[in-house]
Amino acid sequence: MDTKPTEIGSSKMFDGYNKRYKHFSPTLGCSMTFYIYFPPAPSPSHKFPVLYWLSGLTCTDENFIAKSGAQRVASAEGVALIAPDTSPRGLNVEGEADSWDFGVGAGFYLNATQEKWKNWRMYDYVVKELPKLLSDHFPQLDTSKASIFGHSMGGHGALTIYLKNLDKYKSVSAFSPIVNPINCPWGQKAFINYLGNDKAAWEEYDATYLISKFHDLSASILIDQGMDDKFLHDQLMPHKFEEACRSVDAPLLLRLQPGYDHSYFFIATFIDDHIRHHSQALRL
Template identity: 50%
Template sequence: MSYEVISETASFGGVQGYYKHTAETLKCDMRFSVYMPPQAQEGKVPVLWYLSGLTCTEDNATVKAGFQRVASELGLMIICPDTSPRGEGVPNVEEYDFGQGAGFYVDATEKPWAEHFKMYSYITKELPSVIAANFAAADMEKQGITGHSMGGHGALTLFLKNQDVYKSVSAFSPIVAPMKCPWGQKALPGYLGDNPNVWAEYDACALLRKLGSVDTEILIDQGLADNFMEGQLKPELFEDACEATGQQLKLRRHEGYDHGYFFIATFMEDHLRHHAGVLTA
């Protein structure tokens, strides 16, 4: 469970760090970032996981989302993992929406991906173990999860399948129904094979209809100038699933906002306060 410090620097009274470790689950070295708020110097603090989207790394939200100021105020530890295994020997393709940078937070079963692409297990098991072993201030009894696009898909599906672990959830412009959009229709068979029942285990709409509603409200923000909204994201499908199951959903649509980090930075504070309201209650 050892790790290497890449860098640590003061930020809003806390510490923004970058770290690296050898991930047994993924059979490669992995980087991640952790923001430790100033409250971490005095005791345990809640943990919020941020899962990034296609082509992204641990750096995107850490640099662009602007979460440090509000996380410092609220006393939230923010963890940003990478989006896939990487490095020499890890399979890859030319396309941006499959392979390295596009792990889709699944445990692959198909060759050649199965050996390395176990992002579901990495995010839910191995990396939390590294955090618990090395960051004493992390309160692993108070974890929330959020993410953007592919990472929003990851946040919703991981939350629904691990409600004993995650107490709060939100997403920015998530892929809510990968079985019904081109990104998912490429990734799910590619990583998981031809069985739609297996795909459904990584589809937020299908999971919600299967598992039923949860006690906490789900927050989703979606930009109406997002070029991916109609073809890939389809927020109305999750809206329908929530209505069918009685799930509390706050789905906010915003004129003029696209799929990028200006949008995310605008509403990040709302998401942090949403999580803090649950995790510190």
């Protein structure tokens, strides 16, 4: 079982390269794939800051790379994009593929505590294993300069990971994030199955709760939310996070975008702003 990443795909784009890798993850107990977009290097010794993208429900490591158009500005800004998968795969746990919003493709970026789902440790994979893997095997990446963003379930992941690790990330942003999973059907289903009945454990993965522990943030939190998103009122509830930020004076830029839905068409429209938001923080 080779923990060292093996390149399994490469495509040139905006003078850089989308490269896909496969490796065995000791954290998750299965093989995992991830993408890196390497911008064009000004010199052989140049090191790029890294920007992690966390995808949403049903996605793999491929959706963002193929659909977002983020590489154009990442190339211009000199930021490497890292896109991991959204859950363990191939473990054949009973019920893992019974529904699209739980199990495979739905890791929720947490560490499961229930025995059946013990391999679902996407939090540790994203926060610990993947950065070390990148640092050990890709000398052109400067993993000490890192930011994080994501979409929907991945927006939830980005916000919670950032708020729990302010020393590791320079900035955060999200598209249509699940900001208050304790109070929405997606989150409640995931938390009861992965974490059991311990509501204190749920709070550790809820951005609206975590922001109440807020200490000075180095950069504003940027969130874009489409106003025609069919999940806006039942699942996403950005106003809950906005109220929580206001109560502790946390810097939030919440942009409600008229007419936009939950899709990658929406993400592609505003991705440039997000890349530049992170690039600015990563240069400081």
